[in-house]
Amino acid sequence: MKELLEENRRLLGERDLLRRRLAEVEQNFLRTVQESQQEILAMNDALAQANSQLQELDRMKDAFLSMVTHELRTPLTVISGVTEMLETGIYGELSAEQAEHIRQIATQATRLRQLVNDLLDLSKMEAGMMKLRREMLDPRSIVEAAIEQLTTVAAQSSVLIRNLIRHDLPEVYCDGQRIEQVLTNLITNAIKFTSFGGQVTVTAEIMAPPDADKVRFCVADTGQGIPPEAMTRIFDKFFQVQSSTETRTKGTGLGLAIVKHIAELHGGDVSVESQLGKGSRFYFTLPTWKET
Ligand code: ADP
Numbered sequence: 001m002k003e004l005l006e007e008n009r010r011l012l013g014e015r016d017l018l019r020r021r022l023a024e025v026e027q028n029f030l031r032t033v034q035e036s037q038q039e040i041l042a043m044n045d046a047l048a049q050a051n052s053q054l055q056e057l058d059r060m061k062d063a064f065l066s067m068v069t070h071e072l073r074t075p076l077t078v079i080s081g082v083t084e085m086l087e088t089g090i091y092g093e094l095s096a097e098q099a100e101h102i103r104q105i106a107t108q109a110t111r112l113r114q115l116v117n118d119l120l121d122l123s124k125m126e127a128g129m130m131k132l133r134r135e136m137l138d139p140r141s142i143v144e145a146a147i148e149q150l151t152t153v154a155a156q157s158s159v160l161i162r163n164l165i166r167h168d169l170p171e172v173y174c175d176g177q178r179i180e181q182v183l184t185n186l187i188t189n190a191i192k193f194t195s196f197g198g199q200v201t202v203t204a205e206i207m208a209p210p211d212a213d214k215v216r217f218c219v220a221d222t223g224q225g226i227p228p229e230a231m232t233r234i235f236d237k238f239f240q241v242q243s244s245t246e247t248r249t250k251g252t253g254l255g256l257a258i259v260k261h262i263a264e265l266h267g268g269d270v271s272v273e274s275q276l277g278k279g280s281r282f283y284f285t286l287p288t289w290k291e292t
Helices: 002-088 096-126 139-156 176-192 228-233 255-265
Strands: 135-137 160-163 172-174 199-206 214-221 270-275 279-287
Touching: 002 096, 096 255, 135 139, 135 176, 139 160, 139 172, 139 176, 139 199, 139 214, 172 176, 172 279, 176 199, 176 214, 176 255, 176 279, 255 270, 255 279
Parallel strands: 160 199
Antiparallel strands: 135 172, 199 214, 214 279, 270 279
């Protein structure tokens, strides 16, 4: 009996000790949790502050870009207009050298105007301000219109452009001008990165279910292709594949970013497949239905 009482007292003592330890552990745990919570709150505050600073910087950058591009348009229009008049010989006959210089001014002014237009388009799209004028259009005719504008450029590079779009495809619901811009950007690239004697082919097909209400366009070339490491960044703004050839400098890296934005505005998407030295295939999709 005495031993039992003794044992009971010892056990009670141990229980009290354990309770005290448990209370201590609990307190320590609560203190650590509180400290962590405070740290997390402080980090959250710092992140929110950094985030709003970044947003403000982004907004300022967009406003600056938009202002600069608008300001560039007017002088460029004047330069192009005056150059055109000089080219006609209205102010007197031009020597061969003068005519060549005037031609260079005209070419560079056109390039600069294109750059300004691309920058304006992109900043509009990024700000969600680009409005589409959508209607039901025949895929083959849109492609034909884009190709028509590029026949001279293609001929200069001895690249053959083929419109292989079937006549029986359903109409697509899109802004014709914007999709022409998409096709022009893709076909221009295809010509630019394809050597003499190459081919650029435009095709389109109805997609397999569950996307059977979409048409997928493809611009394929037999050009230099894109290195695998560049594939994920190819649609990024200002991205250009590093290359030692002169094509590196001929462009701005905005064309594909614009293509992606326009396709996505239509509820479609873009993708690319490529093999170095063999060629590239750029795809974009458009819906065949009108949203109600
Ligand atoms: P840009 O053509 O003005 O440089 P893009 O945004 O249209 O800008 O294209 C970005 C880059 O993607 C190009 O500089 C080029 O390196 C690569 N690229 C685009 N299209 C092709 C193509 N068809 N074949 C090979 N490379 C291409």
